[in-house]
Amino acid sequence: MMESSSPNNKRLIGELIKGRDSTQKLLNLLRRKTENDSAEDLVVNILRSFSDSLSVLNSCNSGDSYAGSACSGDRTLDSGDSNKKPAPAPVVKERRGCYKRRKTEDSRIKIVDTIEDGFAWRKYGQKEILNAKSPRCYFRCTHKNDGCKALKQVQKLEDGSEKFHVMYIGHHTCQNVYNNTQMFSDPGALSSFLLNFDGTKVNDSPSSPSTITNVQNTPLMEQEDDSNAQSDDLVAFNTNGGQSSIPIWKDIDMGSSHEEFFTNGSYLGGGFRFQEDVFL
DNA sequence: CCCATTTGACCAAT
DNA sequence: ATTGGTCAAATGGG
Numbered sequence A: 001m002m003e004s005s006s007p008n009n010k011r012l013i014g015e016l017i018k019g020r021d022s023t024q025k026l027l028n029l030l031r032r033k034t035e036n037d038s039a040e041d042l043v044v045n046i047l048r049s050f051s052d053s054l055s056v057l058n059s060c061n062s063g064d065s066y067a068g069s070a071c072s073g074d075r076t077l078d079s080g081d082s083n084k085k086p087a088p089a090p091v092v093k094e095r096r097g098c099y100k101r102r103k104t105e106d107s108r109i110k111i112v113d114t115i116e117d118g119f120a121w122r123k124y125g126q127k128e129i130l131n132a133k134s135p136r137c138y139f140r141c142t143h144k145n146d147g148c149k150a151l152k153q154v155q156k157l158e159d160g161s162e163k164f165h166v167m168y169i170g171h172h173t174c175q176n177v178y179n180n181t182q183m184f185s186d187p188g189a190l191s192s193f194l195l196n197f198d199g200t201k202v203n204d205s206p207s208s209p210s211t212i213t214n215v216q217n218t219p220l221m222e223q224e225d226d227s228n229a230q231s232d233d234l235v236a237f238n239t240n241g242g243q244s245s246i247p248i249w250k251d252i253d254m255g256s257s258h259e260e261f262f263t264n265g266s267y268l269g270g271g272f273r274f275q276e277d278v279f280l
Numbered sequence B: 001c002c003c004a005t006t007t008g009a010c011c012a013a014t
Numbered sequence C: 001a002t003t004g005g006t007c008a009a010a011t012g013g014g
Helices: A007-033 A037-061 A072-076 A088-095 A142-146 A179-184 A187-197 A234-240 A258-263
Strands: A107-112 A121-127 A136-141 A151-156 A164-169 A220-223
Touching: A121 A142, A136 A142
Parallel strands: none
Antiparallel strands: A107 A164, A107 A220, A121 A136, A136 A151, A151 A164
């Protein structure tokens, strides 16, 4: 971590970036013009390889102490010549923040403006995370009792923005749902919504647009791919042709800043109901 | 009473 | 041993 990147290293990164960007463009082309899944999957995999490689390189080259800093090569730093004594505290200190669990299978990470995503979640835990200012909150699908195993982890970003790092684990197997959210699993409902959104309201649902959460940005994929995520997240709305500036999502008046959800330890409480109150 | 959140304890991964 | 993830009793709101 102390070493600076060599010229070769920098060139390697540069080439990887070029490759990744080109692949990304290719992927965009493919998504626009074809339904050829295999080709798209291939590109997605290539892209992921580039991203992972860059991630590894960057984490090794930078002094970044967060998340990526656990370059495995540095793990043995306590094996110094005279450093054989137990000295639990100091050694442990060096490793603080390096702990990282094995990445869960079938997880997708997104950066979003709001934790609201149309699904009903129930909070089941909250943890202070080392080296993170904000706690991480753990949610499971409200319909867990029906066998739905979808999980979600939310943590506020620390870059000053009011955005959230959200990890989805598993997929909804429940029918979930609260009116508009059916769009996620029902393409018909989705197109219907899109058609009606343009000024005209969908009558049979008192909820309609006002209950839609805001995500003006397309969720930013930080890693993993979204190839299997369309059914339970916002990527579905990319089918919008990409040309529309129509705000598909509308802000929910949360009554308080996102900050408050974290400081008082509750995203869902404090006057903001994730489910019924919002969607009915 | 039911359901959701809070939060400390427990467990598993590293 | 430390950290992250989950459980479950306590608590509270509707």
